[in-house]
Amino acid sequence: MNKNNKVLALKYRPSTFDELIGQEVMVETIKNSILSNKTPNAYLFTGIRGVGKTTTARIVAKALNCINGVEKICKENLCENCEAISNSNHIDVLEMDAASKTGVEDVRDLIEFSRYGPTSAKYKIFIIDEVHMLSKQAFNALLKTLEEPPEYLKFIFATTEIKKIPITVVSRCQRFDLSRIKSSELFDFLKQISLKENGLISDDALKLIVKISEGSVRDSLSLLDRGLLSNSENEELSLEKAQQIFGFFDKSKLIELFKFIFEGNEAKVIDIYRKIYDQGVDPKVFINDFLELLYYFKNINSLTVESTNFALNDVEFNEIKKISENLDSSSLILFWQFTIKTLGELDIVSNQNLTIEMFLLRLIYLTGVKENKPQTQKKLKDETSEKVELPEIKSDGNSNSNKTINQIKNISQNKETEPKKETSKIESINTFKITSFDDLIKICNENKEIKLKYELENNVNLVKFEKLRIEISFNEKLDKNFIKDLTFKLQEWTGERWIITLSKATGEISLKEKLKKEKNQKIETIQKSKFFLDLKEKFPDIKLIDIKEKSEDK
Structure with a gap:
């Protein structure tokens, strides 16, 4: 090593204009x-x-x-x-x-x-x-x-x-x-310094230093000094060791974590995050890197490896490009909003690690990508002696009530006190059969879920309705928590996990628009009828503004 024992930031401080870079x-x-x-x-x-x-x-x-x-x-x-x-x-x-x-x-x-x-x-x-x-x-x-x-x-x-x-x-x-120093220029500068200091350091480790320093020459020299001092004699500072020293983790791990989030694999997501956390990575650093990777997933088609400023290598860049082909932009934008919100939540919960884990789980459930049914549902099915299909709720008659109570006994060994309350409890778990979009709106109304009913009628356009899967498009007025709330309620009502996906297709017009269109057609038909035309001859100023069905007057 050079006999000059000054720190690198002072030792290589420019003294002339020619030595200034960038x-x-x-x-x-x-x-x-x-x-x-x-x-x-x-x-x-x-x-x-x-x-x-x-x-x-x-x-x-x-x-x-x-x-x-x-x-x-x-x-x-x-x-x-x-x-x-x-x-x-x-x-x-x-x-x-x-x-x-x-x-x-x-x-x-x-x-x-x-x-x-x-x-x-x-x-x-x-x-x-x-x-x-x-x-x-x-x-x-x-x-x-x-x-x-x-x-x-x-x-x-x-x-x-x-x-x-x-x-x-x-x-x-x-x-x-004075502008930030370009990544390529700073990399060449650090390469020269490491050679002058006879320090062994890999190019990948230098690129990590360039990334962390964010265009600051002093920061990069301080990090290089720290990295070289941690090296044993004749040992090269590798990327893995540099990540441990500076508290950063391999981007490929984060890309893998993203992949499992999109696949809905809860266990793998938590396992990868805990391995990252065990490396000593600060939760805020993790969130900022998470946001950076979200940006790359959203805009990968308009970027090159060079434009990422050493944040990604060729393999990582191609992996992101491959995964992003099957991703919806609207989901990534929702992810971005949730991630920004989580930054604020980190200061609320004392254990920031728990906040990050719950944040990752929320992302899995956000777009309905998780395919595994909850363990509580599985346990309930294992305990049930036979498949239970409870009847629809009716206001009169005792036969249905007795039948329901008998079925409850097959599921639970609870006492037969207050059978009406027990019936209500079980029915709220999995008695409803939802086979169409109209059924869904009807059940929202019956369960007084007025907000969900309003969103379904006014701001949702149905693209496809299948068993346990709903595909929709929506307008800008849709509540940001709609998908999460609806997924939760569907599981509560049916006892099964539903997948709700967002589509780029236009879909059907909303129920509100459909009813309005039907009403306008009825008004137009009535206006052309003989009865209305006769009225118009006697009362020229008459106008038909609205019509009501008999059921609406009750």
Whole structure:
């Protein structure tokens, strides 16, 4: 290893414009302004952490004061000014941390100091890091000097929170937005550093570091440093070991988990998640990776392996593409909404692991993909001595009531007290036979499930109705919990698991529209009848607005 024992983030900190990566446009602009002697009164560098804001500020200070000029800025044999700036002890270059000096008095001292010209350099330069931390009064005190400073004075500001800086200050600066470093560029940079450090690390592990760092050079170097330090001598840092060190898991495991969710395999889903959790993965990290993969499943046809920024390899990309061929976009969008909602639930339940497990189970039941019947139903059937088919509920007669009570005895050994309540209880479990869409609406009405009845009549278009399977399309007014609620009620009423699927087909018109259409046809027929035409001759202004069946008047 290199004898220099500094951490990598400091050891490989750029000292010249040529060493900066990913900011070519900014570098060219600053160089040209210095060469043409049109430097601004103040520079403002903004961007995420670790992309080079403070580093660029120091390089600009060097470029402005280097004895050799900006084109021949010192690289190895540093001039007096460059060496002093590098060591942060140049008398004319003052670096201030606004996070610790936020008050107006600190800025007033700065302005007072600015009245005196530079001692040994061409410019007196004030570098203010995290400038957004200054108070409102401090910014106001700075305004006048910032707009019309002496020729020898330059300000360089750096911030991660550009929106917190008053617009009056921003407008007086030449602003540069430092972009995140591209994944491919950051990968090449880390590859070079690992070779210089004689560190053995696989390309897949480097790609994982690039992904975790999210375009931040400092973060990526800190992660690389941590990874190399964990290696034994002559041992390569593999992807699997890197995942353990950084608390990340293999994407193929998450893709496999998705596959079992879509298949409705509850046991496999929980088993895979628990293995991921046992690796020490934080639940919020899991949810964020889950969302990322959801995005890929939804948009895989418009993406390439390169556009995923090393998040997926070729095998994973092709696997997602294969699985997504049989998926419905509306289901994936529902998954997205449920996942976002779960992020908020993580802070409510003390054991976040339980929240994630219940979240995964809800996804299985969300679109009715689970095919296995609940264990409680299986147990009930095992205990039943014969197949029980209870009669439909009728309001009069004792024969049906007696027959029902006798059948209850076959199922349960409960006492024969209050037989009417027992009958009601069993009937609510599995006495209803639903063979058509109309039966379903009728039973919703009988059981006072008014909300479900309203949704079925107004917002659902039936595509196909089969035994234990309903295929529907719907309009935008459909309640988001409709499928979950209906699935639960169907199982409660019939004792069997129903599958409800969403279809891209238009389906039949809703029941409400159908009834409206039928009524309009009846009105049109009546208007053409002889009786109505005779009435119209006697009463020209007569209009038929609505009709009612006799049953509706009762």
